[in-house]
Amino acid sequence: MAQIIIKNIRKEFGDFTAVKESSFTIEDGEFFMLLGPSGCGKTTTLRMIAGLELPTSGEIYLDGEEISQKPPSQRDIAFVFQMFALYPHMNVYKNLSYPLVSQGMARRDVRAKVDEVAGILGIEGILKKPVGGLSGGDRQRVALGRAIVRDPKAFMMDEPLGALDAEFRERMSEELRALHDRMNATTVYVTHDQLEAMQMGDKIVVMNNAVVEQFGTPQEIYDKPATMFVADFIGSPSMNFLGFDGKVAEGAQSVELNGQTLGVPQQRQGADGKLVFGVRPEHVKLTDSGGYRGEVIATEYLGTTQIITLETANGEIKARVPAGQVATVGETVGLGFDARTITLFEQASGQALRSELNHEVLTHG
Numbered sequence: 001m002a003q004i005i006i007k008n009i010r011k012e013f014g015d016f017t018a019v020k021e022s023s024f025t026i027e028d029g030e031f032f033m034l035l036g037p038s039g040c041g042k043t044t045t046l047r048m049i050a051g052l053e054l055p056t057s058g059e060i061y062l063d064g065e066e067i068s069q070k071p072p073s074q075r076d077i078a079f080v081f082q083m084f085a086l087y088p089h090m091n092v093y094k095n096l097s098y099p100l101v102s103q104g105m106a107r108r109d110v111r112a113k114v115d116e117v118a119g120i121l122g123i124e125g126i127l128k129k130p131v132g133g134l135s136g137g138d139r140q141r142v143a144l145g146r147a148i149v150r151d152p153k154a155f156m157m158d159e160p161l162g163a164l165d166a167e168f169r170e171r172m173s174e175e176l177r178a179l180h181d182r183m184n185a186t187t188v189y190v191t192h193d194q195l196e197a198m199q200m201g202d203k204i205v206v207m208n209n210a211v212v213e214q215f216g217t218p219q220e221i222y223d224k225p226a227t228m229f230v231a232d233f234i235g236s237p238s239m240n241f242l243g244f245d246g247k248v249a250e251g252a253q254s255v256e257l258n259g260q261t262l263g264v265p266q267q268r269q270g271a272d273g274k275l276v277f278g279v280r281p282e283h284v285k286l287t288d289s290g291g292y293r294g295e296v297i298a299t300e301y302l303g304t305t306q307i308i309t310l311e312t313a314n315g316e317i318k319a320r321v322p323a324g325q326v327a328t329v330g331e332t333v334g335l336g337f338d339a340r341t342i343t344l345f346e347q348a349s350g351q352a353l354r355s356e357l358n359h360e361v362l363t364h365g
């Protein structure tokens with residue numbers, strides 16, 4: 001299997017730039033998510049890795065070998081299209097064996113390989129059935145099988161579960177992740193669904209407007225968002241943003257918040273910009289006392305927790321609190337935040353002030 005290094009890739013379609021200088025590394029065996037809203041450049045990035053589009057500039061390395069300008073057939077990467085793209089007139093066995101037969105593999109070897117892959121996917125019992133009559137789940141397994149039989153170095157998947165209803169989607173995503181854990185195959189997976197990315201991914205690249213906003217583990221991205229866009233896109237409800245009087249003073253290397261010193265990255269020093277205070281709903285505490293107060297304007301019961309929406313002097317804020325906590329619409333309560341859970345952003349750039357972050361990726365675009 002394979003490590004994939006993406007170095008400063010860029011893709012232009014005429015005068016339109018779909019992907020601006022983007023860099024990240026996909027380690028061998030990782031389940032790697034490309035996440036972002038519609039049109040941000042995820043599919044284009046995936047297609048460049050598979051060789052279905054060639055980058056305008058930049059480099060792609062597969063196991064140390066530069067493949068940036070090679071055709072797909074010389075990359076040994078399998079692209080799993082929307083799972084239903086099968087040959088409808090063929091049975092399951094023929095669908096699975098087709099890629100091997102077209103490579104000229106001997107019949108006996110084809111049979112052995114198809115049997116092995118059918119075993120991995122648990123579809124031994126349907127090999128003779130035409131794909132037209134299969135359930136959605138089985139079709140999905142066959143489509144995956146067709147990619148797996150080739151023993152590629154890596155799998156590219158573009159929203160493979162996109163067409164499924166919620167319950168089935170959850171079951172298939174668990175199955176896909178379990179399959180990945182058994183095979184340990186490097187997998188790059190495109191999705192616009194942040195929950196899917198958080199649940200399935202070892203690492204996530206968050207893209208927006210053709211730019212990589214952040215790259216890290218689900219926990220890093222959730223706990224330490226590099227930008228306001230990431231903080232807003234990840235998490236439901238998303239992070240609360242409150243305007244804040246503080247400014248990064250000319251030349252300051254840090255700012256103070258509730259006795260905490262937050263480092264200011266080098267390129268933001270001297271920015272002298274207005275700051276935004278970011279706090280996740282689960283880190284907002286409702287108290288009886290406290291100087292900072294808000295009026296409860298809505299409550300949403302979710303079983304084990306509830307979401308309380310409050311109006312404060314700085315705007316609306318959402319708190320996730322235990323379902324048993326009493327909060328009545330119309331009452332005014334105190335609000336508490338643990339300073340360690342707060343992220344400060346510079347409003348103009350949307351960048352988080354956190355000195356330990358790798359700000360290299362934020363300088364692109």
Ligand code: ATP
Nearest residue numbers: 013016018036037038039040041042043044045192
């Ligand atoms: P979606 O989830 O909607 O597919 P995405 O993040 O995968 O979004 P891309 O498909 O990579 O986005 O497209 C990024 C931008 O590039 C879009 O604005 C799209 O219209 C444009 N684009 C993609 N392919 C081409 C092409 N062949 N020619 C011109 N523009 C293109």
